Amino acid sequence: MEARTPLESRTIITDLVLPSETNPIGNMFGGELLARMDRAAGIAARRHSRRITVTASVNHVAFNKMIPLGSVVTVEAKVSRAFKSSMEIYMDVWIEDRESGMRSKANEAIYTFVAVDEMGNPVPVPPVKPETDLEKERYDAALRRRQLSLVLAKKMDAKDATELKALFQ
Ligand SMILES: CC(C)(COP(=O)(O)OP(=O)(O)OC[C@H]1O[C@@H](n2cnc3c(N)ncnc32)[C@H](O)[C@@H]1OP(=O)(O)O)[C@@H](O)C(=O)NCCC(=O)NCCS
Numbered sequence: 346m347e348a349r350t351p352l353e354s355r356t357i358i359t360d361l362v363l364p365s366e367t368n369p370i371g372n373m374f375g376g377e378l379l380a381r382m383d384r385a386a387g388i389a390a391r392r393h394s395r396r397i398t399v400t401a402s403v404n405h406v407a408f409n410k411m412i413p414l415g416s417v418v419t420v421e422a423k424v425s426r427a428f429k430s431s432m433e434i435y436m437d438v439w440i441e442d443r444e445s446g447m448r449s450k451a452n453e454a455i456y457t458f459v460a461v462d463e464m465g466n467p468v469p470v471p472p473v474k475p476e477t478d479l480e481k482e483r484y485d486a487a488l489r490r491r492q493l494s495l496v497l498a499k500k501m502d503a504k505d506a507t508e509l510k511a512l513f514q
Contacts, residue, residue: 390458426487430467
């Protein structure tokens with residue numbers, strides 16, 4: 346299968362934070378952001394694989410900044426690396442200042458999606474060809490993150506997680 350670039354899967358969802366999406370101190374619920382990220386990641390995975398895709402795991406989410414009511418929130422998702430049937434989706438979350446229009450990074454997250462057939466069985470996906478320095482960095486680190494996710498899910502023996510072990514040597 347021919348490799349696809351992260352740009353080919355890039356998915357951008359921009360939307361406001363409404364009152365029903367906030368907590369009692371007027372900031373966006375984490376679950377609302379997780380749902381928006383899941384949608385963006387699902388579309389990116391579908392653009393990359395051109396198959397049905399399902400969320401396999403949420404590997405990492407950092408809620409670094411509060412997102413106030415009325416904010417304009419942009420989720421940008423790209424497939425950072427593909428393995429056999431699974432894809433790592435890396436997401437950056439931005440909010441924009443009303444007066445200056447400047448964007449600032451609020452959060453980031455990494456999800457794993459798996460491409461499946463109509464019966465829900467995993468199917469192969471094309472590899473990723475990273476282009477920018479950031480895409481190359483995320484591509485390289487994705488193997489380590491995959492091993493961590495599989496070890497935590499008890500789907501890989503820690504002794505086989507060679508990339509992870511290399512971090513501690
Ligand atoms: C995700 C799913 C398809 C994996 O199926 P499975 O029978 O475990 O298949 P496998 O063990 O062959 O794994 C398939 C791929 O998923 C990857 N995978 C499975 N669990 C994973 C996890 N926790 N983290 C990262 N990757 C994972 C495997 O590494 C494998 O990747 P590869 O083909 O690139 O090597 C299956 O568990 C499923 O359908 N889950 C429900 C998905 C869903 O409904 N999501 C929405 C939740 S509301």
